[in-house]
Amino acid sequence: xxxxxxxxxxxxxxxxxxxxxxxxxxxxxxxxxxxxxxxxxxxxxxxxxxxxxxxxxxxxxxxxxxxxxxxxxxxxxxxxxxxxxxxxxxxxxxxxxxxxxxxxxxxxxxxxxxxxxxxxxxxxxxxxxxxxxxxxxxxxxxxxxxxxxxxxxxxxxxxxxxxxxxxxxxxxxxxxxxxxxxxxxxxxxxxxxxxxxxxxxxxxxxxxxxxxxxxxxxxxxxxxxxxxxxxxxxxxxxxxxxxxxxxxxxxxxxxxxxxxxxxxxxxxxxxxxxxxxxxxxxxxxxxxxxxxx
Numbered sequence: 001x002x003x004x005x006x007x008x009x010x011x012x013x014x015x016x017x018x019x020x021x022x023x024x025x026x027x028x029x030x031x032x033x034x035x036x037x038x039x040x041x042x043x044x045x046x047x048x049x050x051x052x053x054x055x056x057x058x059x060x061x062x063x064x065x066x067x068x069x070x071x072x073x074x075x076x077x078x079x080x081x082x083x084x085x086x087x088x089x090x091x092x093x094x095x096x097x098x099x100x101x102x103x104x105x106x107x108x109x110x111x112x113x114x115x116x117x118x119x120x121x122x123x124x125x126x127x128x129x130x131x132x133x134x135x136x137x138x139x140x141x142x143x144x145x146x147x148x149x150x151x152x153x154x155x156x157x158x159x160x161x162x163x164x165x166x167x168x169x170x171x172x173x174x175x176x177x178x179x180x181x182x183x184x185x186x187x188x189x190x191x192x193x194x195x196x197x198x199x200x201x202x203x204x205x206x207x208x209x210x211x212x213x214x215x216x217x218x219x220x221x222x223x224x225x226x227x228x229x230x231x232x233x234x235x236x237x238x239x240x241x242x243x244x245x246x247x248x249x250x251x252x253x254x255x256x257x258x259x260x261x262x263x264x265x266x267x268x269x270x271x272x273x274x275x276x277x278x279x280x281x282x283x284x285x286x287x288x289x290x291x292x293x
Contacts, residue, residue, distance in 0.1 A: 011037055011038070011039075011274035011275055012037075013037075013241055013275065014036055014237055014238075014241060015146065016138075016145075016146035016147065016148050017145060017146070017147055017148075017233070017234060017237075018147075018148055018149045019149050019183065019184040019187040020149075020184075021035070021036055022183075022187065022230065022233055023183065023184070024036075025233060025236070025237055026233065027249065027251065027253065028248055028249040028251070028254075029236075029240055029246045029247050029248070029249065030246045030247060030248040030249070030263065030264075031248075031257065031259065032237070032246070033240070033246035033270075034259050034262070034270075037241070037273075037274065037275065038270075038271055038274065040258075040259060040262070040271075042258040042259075043094075043258055044089075044091060044092050044094065044095055045095075046095055046108060047169075047170075049085075049092055049095060050108065050111065050112050050115070050169060051168075051170075052085065053078065053081055053082055053085055053112050054112055054115050054116055054167065054169050054208065055134075055152065055167055056081045056084070056085065057074055057077045057078055057081050057112075058074075058116065058119060058152075058167055059133045059134055059152075060077065060081065061073070061074050061077065061125060062125065062129075062130055062133060066125070066126045066127075066129075067126065069125040069126050070120075071116075071117045071120045074116045074117065074119075075113040075116055075117055077116075078109055078112050078113045079109060082112075095108075096108075115169050115208040115209070116208075118208050118211055119206065119208055121211060122206055122208075122211060122213050123206065123213075128155065130153045130154060130155055131154050131155060131156040132151070132153070132154040133152070133153055133154075134150055134151075134152065135150065135151045135153075135154055136148070136149075136150050137149055137150075137151060137188065137191045137192060137195060138191070138195070139191050139194045139195040141194060141227065141231070143231055143234075145230065145231060145234050147187070147190065147191050147194075147230070148191070149184075149187060149188055149191065151164055151165075151166070151188050152165055152166045152167050153165040153166075153167075157201075161201035161202075162192065162198060162200040162201055162202075163200065163201060163202040163203075163204055164185060164188050164189060164192070164200045164202070164203050165204045165206060166184065166185060166188075166204070166205050166206070167206050167208060168205055168206065168207045168208065168209070169208050169209055170207065170209040170210075171207060171209040171210035171212075172205075172207040172209075172210045172212035172214060178214065181205060181214070182203065182205070182214075182216055183226075185203035185204075185205060185216065186216075186218060186222060186223065186226045187226065187230070188200075188203075189203055189218045189222075189223055189226075190223045190226050190227055190230075193220070193223050194227075199218060199219065199220055199223065200218060201217065202215055202216070202217050203215065203216045203217070203218060204216075241275065242277070242278040243277060243278055244273045244275070244277040246270075248263055248264055248265045250265045254266075
């Protein structure tokens, strides 16, 4: 299939899998295509940007001596980190373009400060010395699938036990949705296990929006199941890449999707697929199906 010059050159086949992109495909294969293959732009959101800002404050707080890691100090860091974020991503100024008096921005920054302050009720940074912050991890499985991601914080005890910590600025999910929330953490645990040969002692999700801490202690059997799930998922992604069949999946989350204008579920038409498509007669009927994923 031919495409317009430029998009065909820019588009590339997926080469690796991250927790976010794996979740995208499970949520909606067409969403995955728009983000990974088409690379369609998305508008910045206040919620996601606030999360980035809070993460930056909690990361940089550990640059200070333990005695200076206080809630007032962390709150005071928020405006400065917002300025740094704007310098690196000037497009974020659009978030408050229709706020000439700065009232919305002021409330938004105050909400970020409240989230930062709540963290001090959940953990004591004066007693923590993270081994890693914003750690990029990557490994290649025997199948050739490359897994990668960025971990918010890694703590290591004197005995060598590893705790993987992730900050969430939203609220903790209800128990029936807890497994989905832990998927990202198990993904990271699998990467560390295959990379370092070490199963993390604990996975910890810190929900700043609701003031909850969710922990899970993985075992090898857990991570083997996650690995099988990811391999099946990757087979499905490869199949969709070859055939160009990226089916939309309508869910309650569609209301927050930036791609409704090009989504068939909302009367839109996706852009021309920018990769060569395998002829239909050569595609196996059952190849690459997700099965129980």
